[in-house]
Amino acid sequence: MPRPAPVPRARTVCQICDSVVGRRSYSTNPTLKPHNAAARPRTQIQRSILKTNAVQKRLLVSGIFPTEKPSASSTYTRSTLAEDDNKIKPTPKKAREELSSVTNMMTYIERSKSKVLTNRGIPSEADVDTALQACWVVADYIMDDTVQPQITHMVNELDSTASELLSLDRTSNSRPSKSPETPSISMTAQVKQITDKISHNAYAVISHPPVFITPKLLEKYVKVQARLGKPETLPRVFQMYASKPMPRESKGSINYVKQNPNKVANAIDPAVIEKALDTAIENKNLDAAVAIIENSYATKAFVRNKLLRKGLVPGGTLAATPVAAYLLATSFSNIQNTMDATFATNIAFAGILAYVGFTGSLGMVALTTANDQMNRVTWAQGVPLRSRWIREEERAALDKIACAWGFQEKWRQGEEEGPDWDALREYISTKGMVLDRTELMEGME
Numbered sequence: 001m002p003r004p005a006p007v008p009r010a011r012t013v014c015q016i017c018d019s020v021v022g023r024r025s026y027s028t029n030p031t032l033k034p035h036n037a038a039a040r041p042r043t044q045i046q047r048s049i050l051k052t053n054a055v056q057k058r059l060l061v062s063g064i065f066p067t068e069k070p071s072a073s074s075t076y077t078r079s080t081l082a083e084d085d086n087k088i089k090p091t092p093k094k095a096r097e098e099l100s101s102v103t104n105m106m107t108y109i110e111r112s113k114s115k116v117l118t119n120r121g122i123p124s125e126a127d128v129d130t131a132l133q134a135c136w137v138v139a140d141y142i143m144d145d146t147v148q149p150q151i152t153h154m155v156n157e158l159d160s161t162a163s164e165l166l167s168l169d170r171t172s173n174s175r176p177s178k179s180p181e182t183p184s185i186s187m188t189a190q191v192k193q194i195t196d197k198i199s200h201n202a203y204a205v206i207s208h209p210p211v212f213i214t215p216k217l218l219e220k221y222v223k224v225q226a227r228l229g230k231p232e233t234l235p236r237v238f239q240m241y242a243s244k245p246m247p248r249e250s251k252g253s254i255n256y257v258k259q260n261p262n263k264v265a266n267a268i269d270p271a272v273i274e275k276a277l278d279t280a281i282e283n284k285n286l287d288a289a290v291a292i293i294e295n296s297y298a299t300k301a302f303v304r305n306k307l308l309r310k311g312l313v314p315g316g317t318l319a320a321t322p323v324a325a326y327l328l329a330t331s332f333s334n335i336q337n338t339m340d341a342t343f344a345t346n347i348a349f350a351g352i353l354a355y356v357g358f359t360g361s362l363g364m365v366a367l368t369t370a371n372d373q374m375n376r377v378t379w380a381q382g383v384p385l386r387s388r389w390i391r392e393e394e395r396a397a398l399d400k401i402a403c404a405w406g407f408q409e410k411w412r413q414g415e416e417e418g419p420d421w422d423a424l425r426e427y428i429s430t431k432g433m434v435l436d437r438t439e440l441m442e443g444m445e
Helices: 011-024 045-063 093-099 102-119 124-141 148-157 160-165 183-206 215-228 232-242 270-284 287-296 300-309 314-335 341-368 385-390 392-405 419-430
Strands: 246-250 254-258 378-379 433-435
Touching: 093 232, 102 124, 102 183, 124 183, 124 215, 183 215, 183 232, 215 232, 215 270, 232 270, 232 287, 270 287, 270 419, 287 392, 287 419, 300 314, 300 385, 314 341, 341 385, 385 392, 392 419, 392 433, 419 433
Parallel strands: none
Antiparallel strands: 246 254, 378 433
């Protein structure tokens, strides 16, 4: 009996198998690696995950992150963090767990703020500093250029609770449809909403009535707003620093004592002022920049502080000069025998005073009339020399604003127009200064 012929395979099955094999692109060459979706490079996602791990470690080290036992799938050892990015290939599950840590950080901001706002007594400086530190850590993470492209992916992975905290316009039962045509607009809006939330939380903490603003807290607040690029609240906080009533707790109630805004202790550190002013200039906020100067350099507290810091030593030296001159003149009279000792003392005393007085006057005039540091804003005629020295920081700050808002080309300076520029020119003129004095401009005589 003849042997039956073998039945051929169905062509459709072979086509499907061939097509699948063709898509996988398997090769018998051992040097080639399979090319699939799992092997594609994910440099940006890996960097964002590593950045998130670094932020978590900073929070844990500083003691401001909730102490939770990390899972094995979301924890990297130090040796793992030190490996090359190409060797680290976390699974999508790990990526989701790492990206969801943004929710934990935002939740901790709310907890830190609530700990300050719900305190029935006067919040301690440590609690307020912890709340501002949490805002700073999250702000530093969100504003990183390598992380911002992943913000959209992070927000989409957050649950409804995190969405509420981030004030996103979506409900827990529905997700906004992604528009492939406008990914950058969506990402920018989400970043702006997160930064607005952080800025609002920081301001709510610092402006809480029982919170006493110390120089350390003010510096931390300016640092947070500068990282976020939000200078709008800085003038108001500078004003509160000097005039906010001081809380006093007695018999379970809080009483407020009015502060003297003109006392020396209420002067703001020049480094903090410069940081705030640079933030306003970088974000092109002219109103905030001028208000920062008005509530810092132009205050009586800053003037008195400068006189105490820079005028106490020269003033004390000037007051001690006659005594030192008389003692020196007496010594000179004792080493001569040509005239009476008293007469010789008087002559030497008058000569020493005349020399010190004339030399010191020339030095003071040279110091107060120096204008090499002036670019576009100079003093008007008739302003006393002592006022020029005392208000030099104010003039330098207005000069910095004028240089930032005007033309950078020197041959075009003086041609600026517009309502903002006219308002700035008028404001400078009310301060006893001149913007773009004609005889001092390049090419003019």
